Amino acid sequence: MKLSQFEYTLPENLLAEFPSEHRDEAKLMVINRKDGSIEHKMFKDVIDYFGEKDVMVFNNTKVFPARLYGNKEKTGAKIEVFLLRELNPETRLWDVLVDPARKIRIGNKLYFGEDESLVAEVIDNTTNRGRTLRFLYDGSYQDFRAKLTELGQTPLPKYIKRDVVPEDAERYQTIYAKEEGAVAAPTAGLHFSKHLLKRLEIKGVDFAEVTLHIGLGTFSPVEVEDLSKHKMDSEQIMVDEKATSIINNAKSEKRKICAVGTTVMRTLESTVSSNRRLNEFTGWTNKFIFPPYDFKIANCMITNFHMPKSTLLMMVSAFAGHELMEKAYKEAIKENYKFYSYGDAMLII
CATH class of the missing domain: 2.40.10.240 (QueA-like)
Structure with a gap:
C-alpha cells in the first residue's frame, strides 16, 4: 500500500486537548471485522465483550517527565x-x-x-x-x-497547544504504569480505571503485562510513498515468562487475546516464534506493521484514533482492514469522536 492511502482530513475541533472527565467514560467505537458492523458505546462497556479466561495484554511502561x-x-x-x-x-x-x-x-x-x-x-x-x-x-x-x-514536565504531544497542568502528570499515565522509560503514554491504556480493571478481574478476565518504552520514533512522519522503504526507530521491549505463559495458554484454548494498544501489538509481533507462539525476550524492536500483514498472537485490539499517514493508523488498518478503517474514521468524524492521545477509543473484534 501507499502512504497517500492513509490521508484524511480531521476537523480541528476533534483534537482532544483534555482527557474525558473519567477515564472509563470516553466514547468507545466497537468494530466487528467479520460483518463490518460498528457500534457506539462508552469505554466501560468494553467489559461486555470479554469473558472468563480471555486475556487483555497491557503495556506497563511508565512515562517520565521528559x-x-x-x-x-x-x-x-x-x-x-x-x-x-x-x-x-x-x-x-x-x-x-x-x-x-x-x-x-x-x-x-x-x-x-x-x-x-x-x-x-x-x-x-x-x-x-x-x-x-x-x-x-x-x-x-x-x-x-x-x-x-x-x-521536568509531562511530555504532552506537540499538537496540544495548552500549558501542562498538574492533572496531566496523573492522566497522561496508565494506572498500571510500572517500568519507567517512555516519552509518550500508551494511550489506549489511559481509558482503564481501577474500577473497570476490578470488574474485569471479577468476571474472570486474565491480564498479562509486557513493556515497550515508547520513543518519538513511533510518531516520526513517514516520508516515502512506498511503505516498504520506511524504517522505524528502535524501541526497547521486554516480555517475561509470566506473560508468555498466560498468552500462550489462552492461544491454545482459542480465547480472546486483546492487545491494549499498538505498542502491545508491536511487542507481541516482535517476539513471536515460527510456530506462532510468544517467546520471552528483552531487547529492541524496529518492526513496522502495515497492510497486508498476518497477525499471529492477538485476535482483538483496543486503540485510539490516530493521525493521518501515521504508522499507528497503518498498523490498525492492517489489523481491521483498510476499507473498514476508512469507514470507521468517517463515522468517528460524523459522530464527533475525539482524536489522538487524550481522545476516544475503538475496540476491534
Missing part, C-alpha cells in the same frame, strides 16, 4: 530539551532533542532550574535537532534522577 526548559550559557536564550534515551547512567549521558536547534552547538552549556542547580554540556550532534548531553551533577544517581523529575 520535557525540560533551560537557558543557554552567556546569552540566556530559552532552550527546550526533550529527553529521549539515557545512554549511560554512570556518565549521565542522554540522547535528546533541542529546540531551537540552530542555537545549540557542541561545547555549549545549558542551565536548568531557577537556581541553575542542574547543568548539561552538549558533547555531540546526532540528527538535525538531536544532541547528546552530559549532565553535570554532584549528587548521587538517585538524586540526579529526582532532580530530572523535579524540573
Whole structure:
C-alpha cells in the first residue's frame, strides 16, 4: 500500500486537548471485522465483550517527565530539551532533542532550574535537532534522577497547544504504569480505571503485562510513498515468562487475546516464534506493521484514533482492514469522536 492511502482530513475541533472527565467514560467505537458492523458505546462497556479466561495484554511502561526548559550559557536564550534515551547512567549521558536547534552547538552549556542547580554540556550532534548531553551533577544517581523529575514536565504531544497542568502528570499515565522509560503514554491504556480493571478481574478476565518504552520514533512522519522503504526507530521491549505463559495458554484454548494498544501489538509481533507462539525476550524492536500483514498472537485490539499517514493508523488498518478503517474514521468524524492521545477509543473484534 501507499502512504497517500492513509490521508484524511480531521476537523480541528476533534483534537482532544483534555482527557474525558473519567477515564472509563470516553466514547468507545466497537468494530466487528467479520460483518463490518460498528457500534457506539462508552469505554466501560468494553467489559461486555470479554469473558472468563480471555486475556487483555497491557503495556506497563511508565512515562517520565521528559520535557525540560533551560537557558543557554552567556546569552540566556530559552532552550527546550526533550529527553529521549539515557545512554549511560554512570556518565549521565542522554540522547535528546533541542529546540531551537540552530542555537545549540557542541561545547555549549545549558542551565536548568531557577537556581541553575542542574547543568548539561552538549558533547555531540546526532540528527538535525538531536544532541547528546552530559549532565553535570554532584549528587548521587538517585538524586540526579529526582532532580530530572523535579524540573521536568509531562511530555504532552506537540499538537496540544495548552500549558501542562498538574492533572496531566496523573492522566497522561496508565494506572498500571510500572517500568519507567517512555516519552509518550500508551494511550489506549489511559481509558482503564481501577474500577473497570476490578470488574474485569471479577468476571474472570486474565491480564498479562509486557513493556515497550515508547520513543518519538513511533510518531516520526513517514516520508516515502512506498511503505516498504520506511524504517522505524528502535524501541526497547521486554516480555517475561509470566506473560508468555498466560498468552500462550489462552492461544491454545482459542480465547480472546486483546492487545491494549499498538505498542502491545508491536511487542507481541516482535517476539513471536515460527510456530506462532510468544517467546520471552528483552531487547529492541524496529518492526513496522502495515497492510497486508498476518497477525499471529492477538485476535482483538483496543486503540485510539490516530493521525493521518501515521504508522499507528497503518498498523490498525492492517489489523481491521483498510476499507473498514476508512469507514470507521468517517463515522468517528460524523459522530464527533475525539482524536489522538487524550481522545476516544475503538475496540476491534
